[in-house]
Amino acid sequence: MNSDDTRPRDEEAEAELKGVPEELIGGEEDEAALDSIDQTLGKLNDELAEAKQEVLYARAETQNVRRRLEKDIADARSYAATGFARDILSVSDNLARALESISAEVREDERLKNFIAGIEATQREIDKVFGQHGISRIAAKGLPLDPHQHQAMMEQPSSEHEPGTVVQELQAGYMIKDRLLRPAMVVVAKKPD
Template sequence: MSDERTRDEAVEQELKGVPEDMIDGEEASEAADGDRVAALEEELAEARQQVLYARAETQNVRRRMEKDIADARAYAATGFARDILSVSDNLSRAIAAIPEDLREDEKWKGLVAGIEATQREIDKVFGQHGISRIAAMGLPLDPNQHQAMIEIPSTDAEPGTVVQEMQAGYMIRDRLLRPAMVGVARKPD
């Protein structure tokens, strides 16, 4: 009997480190393996989903960054362009203020031609950088491009039509740089 007792004790010692569901038999072992496999498959599915989300987020960040870089290149000169518009406005006013007799006078022709050439050069540089003048005269008021300053009674123009431009407006590519300040026709009283 002592031999049997020693064998029973030896078996008990071996089973101490084994989970109980494995001791109950093969069915319990297969069920436990099935549960572990199911849990691992679920973890794998979650990991795959997380990888897909991470890839999508990376793609979105990359696209956003590319758009920001393109916008920065396209519109980097916006602040500078706004400042230069006042220089262009002053040149235009200077040209408009020159009396006709001075334009014909030989002494002043060179100066007048130089001022006009400077204005043409500024317009050329604006064009090279995507800055364009907003059309206003004779068009219906567009609040996205025009800023109505006054209403002018008019029988010649439809109400809401721009009949006077006080300050030219400009676009930089597809964005408004400065609205045109205009006078709009209204029905006379």
């Protein structure tokens, strides 16, 4: 690179014009040509600005699509077991019903103690596995009815409870992480007649 390369462009243009006859340098035709070049340059600058804006929009859209895909993938991982979990809830319900139906005198029978202990251990294992997969039981009894988590099956007149309070749980409800897996089926208090 020589020292001439560092001169401003105007000086370079003047240096190139030295020795060129005057009638070839100036004139109305040249001014018209310069105006045309200026218009073309302005148009190209506008197109460049528009292209830059489109690139920015495309980048933003690409980033939004990537974020949505990442969220969808995370949701798929988190909630992949939802269908299977719903099916296993009925098994858990049946074990709970079996344990609730065992009377105190049957629990004392030496021949059935190991059998009952096995059912209780199975229920605890299911609860443990549910916990490991983010499945939790919905609290219901004694709480106000929450239509996002409870399904009112009946109303029961009660002077002991505020109207709209859950007085009995017919079937346990469950959440999987922050989503409803199954609503709790409940009986709700109402004002006595």
